[in-house]
Amino acid sequence: MTTTLVLLDVAAKAARMAQQDPYGWIMTLVAVSVVFLTLFLLQYCYRFIGWASTREEAPTGVHSQKAARRKDAAGKAGAETEVAAAIATALSLEASGEVPAVIGLALDRYFSESVHDKESYIITIKRKY
Amino acid sequence: MTGKQSERIAQLVGRRGKAALGGGPKRIEAQHAKGKMTARERLAALLDEGSFEEYDMFMQHRCTHFGMENNKVDGDGVVTGCGTVDGRPVYVYAQDFTVSGGSLSETQARKICKVQDLAMRNGAPCIALNDSGGARIQEGVCALAGYGEIFQRNILASGVVPQISGIFGPCAGGAVYSPALTDFNIMVQDTSYMFLTGPAVVKSVTGEVVSQEELGGAQVHSTKSGVAHFAAASEQEGLDLIRRLLSFLPSSNREAAPFRETADPPGRVDDSLNELIPDNPNKAYDMYKVIGSIVDDGEFLEVHKSWAKNIIVGFAHCNGRSVGVVANQPAVLAGVLDINASRKAARFVRFCDAFNIPLVTLVDVPGFLCGTQQEYGGIITNGAKLLYAYGEATVPKVTVTLRKSYGGAHIVMSCKQLRGDINYAWPSANIAVMGADGAVEILYGKEIKAETDPARASALRQEKKDEYDALFCNPYEAASYGYIDDIIEPRNTRFRVCRALEQLAGKRQELPAKKHDNLPL
Structure with missing residues (x-):
């Protein structure tokens, strides 16, 4: 009963609107379009700001990105070595002596020469005496 | 117990006590004064307590000459018998210098032969503690016959039971055999000293004046002969x-080598091995470091430690x-x-093969030593002995090539074709006919000599050396033909060797039927 009354009411309002403003729907369509167009343009605007703030570290273009990846991989080992050296220096400054130097050297070697041939280190053969 | 039986027992105890005194208290004292033990003291120190x-404590000689x-x-x-070492039976004889200078009589020889026969029959090691002035002259040819009997048994027991001789005093003349x-x-x-003829005879025959120690002392025989x-x-x-040596050996050729529990994990890695090989191929390093790293707890019993130091041989345990x-020793004569x-x-290889002891060979050999001294001395025949020994051996053979492995020496050092079971190489291995220097000289010598400009000649030599190095001086060439089973990271060597030995534990290999071989003696 209530639903029927509401539907009758909406239909009556629509008929009145069509009578008073026959081109009003165009206005509605333009307003909604402006909102969505603004949102669409805004997302490009934000992307541009993001690119502009990081472009020095990651240049665009396929070849440049590959080069960047290579540079990144090479730099990683160097950075690790630098970390090791920094730790060694810090240790040396803190307590001068042989121990910190040895720790520093071990860390440096750990970071710079950590490539090893993998083994299981487990013998699964049951022993025959 | 009757009175007569008590008397008999007292007589037994008395005679046993008298026999235990050997030549008597004075001679025992004289023996101690020389810093030497008596035969029984030596046996007490050698064997497990109370074992x-x-x-034949009451055996006596039968000689009637010269009073x-x-x-x-x-x-x-001579004191003969059976005891145990670490709970395993061993047959022993110890010559007693306090009785007629430990000289060998027919009776003494019979006593020794008895324990040799028992050792053979029962599959137990035979240990001789020598301290004797030689054959008992009063017995003449009977003493010599005694030596012959002992030698014959030494020969028959060879490869059947381990035979160990301790020289704790004089050992001269035929006795040395x-x-x-x-x-x-x-x-x-x-x-102790060993020689065929003493200093007095040497002086009368050759005029050479030499002391006992210089002629046949421990120093001479362990470093020169x-x-x-x-x-x-x-x-x-x-x-x-002797006790330690026995711990590595089986009691006879019918048994497997003894196993020893170890807390040293087979998977232990040693990073220092990755840095052991110098970049300069002419620079030496110490092979003992590699051996110590591979074997259990770094424990290694070296045989012939001071003789021919350019090769290292000895016993160890790998995973028990x-x-x-x-192993070649690059630190001495470049190995x-x-x-x-x-x-x-x-x-050493033949001994290990006879007694079922697996062989681990570490190779870094630049070749055979050249020169007239070696050629005249028979390097060909002597080198062939090692070749023969490896080729004949049927025990598990694991080989690791560390660096150089050139020419004939590569073949001799347990290569794949000599029935090497598992052959590994380090990435630093160079397996080739010869080193780059020699090869370039042979292949491009004329071209290099033709260059008038020394700088250009040097550059050409280097260029050709680099070319040769790239082509042959690496393990991948040999690995590509299957002559090397795998190339391993140095730090993993212990693990790979231990695992290889476990893989080979069931190895059975027969030689063709023959009366005996004819190795190049």
Whole structure:
């Protein structure tokens, strides 16, 4: 009963609107379009700001990105070595002596020469005496 | 117990006590004054406490010449019997210098032969503690016959049971051949000597004046002749050495090598091995570091430590298994193979093969030593001994090539074609006919000589060397043909060797039927 009354009411309002403003729907369509167009343009605007703030570290273009990846991989080992050296220096400054130097050297070697041939280190053969 | 029986028992105890005194208190004192133990003291130090059972304590000689019928001593100058070392039976005889200078009589020989026969029959090691002035002259040819009987048994027992000789005093004349026929000789510095003819005879025949120590002391035989496998600083050290040596050996050729529990994990890695090989191929390094890293707890009993040091041989354990290690020593003569090194290693390899002890070979060999001295000395025949020994051996053979492995020496050092079971190489290995220097000289010598400009000649030589290095001086060439089973990271060597030995534990390999081989002696 209530639903029927509401539907009758909406239909009556629509008929009145069509009578008073026959081109009003165009206005509605333009307003909604402006909102969505603004949102669409805004997302490009934000992307541009993001690119502009990081472009020095990651240049665009396929070849440049590959080069960047290579540079990144090479730099990683160097950075690790630098970390090791920094730790060694810090240790040396803190307590001068042989121990910190040895720790520093071990860390440096750990970071710079950590490539090893993998083994299981487990013998699964049951022993025959 | 009746009175008569008590008397008999008292007589037994009395005679046993008298026999135990050997030549008597004065002579025992004289023996001690020389810094030497008596035969029974040596046996007590060698064997497990309370394990010794003496045989033939009351045997006496039968000689009647030169008044010998009035000079009879129970036991006749040798103590024989059976005891245990670490709970395993061993047959022993110890010559008693306090009785007629330990001289060998017909009776003494019979006593010795009895324990040799027992050792053979029961599959237990036979240990001789020598301290004798030689054959008992009063017995004439009977004493010589006694030596012959002993030698014959040494020969028959060879490869059947381990035979070890401890030289704890004089051992001269024909007597030296028994130790020479046994597997290992241990001499004591300053108190023992071995020679065929003493200084007096040497002087009368050749005019050469030489002392006993210079002619046949422990130092001489352990460093120059190679007759002695071990030189001990004292008798106690020598006896301890025999006990230690036995711990690596099976009781007979019918048994597997003994196993020893270890807390050292087979998967232990040693990063220092990755940095051991110098970049310069002409620079030496110490092979002992590699051996110590591979074997259990770094424990290694080296044989012939001071003789032919360019090759290292000895016993160790890998994951509890007894193994024989043969390794070139780059720190001495660049690890080259010469006459003595070949003989030393060949004898050791044959011993290990006879007694089921797997062989681990570490190779860094630039080749055979060249020159007239070596050629005249028979490097060809002697080198062939090692070749023969490896080729004949049927025990598990694991080989690791560390750096150089050139030419004929590559083949000799347990290569794949000599039935090497598992052959590994480090990435630093160079397996080739020869090193780059020699090869470039042969292949491009004319071209290099033709260059008038020294700088250009040098550059050309270097260019050709680099070319040769890239092509042959690496392990991948050999690996590409399957001559190397795998290339391994140095730090993983212990793990790979231990695992290989476990893989090969069930190995069975037969030689073609033959009366005996004819190795190049």
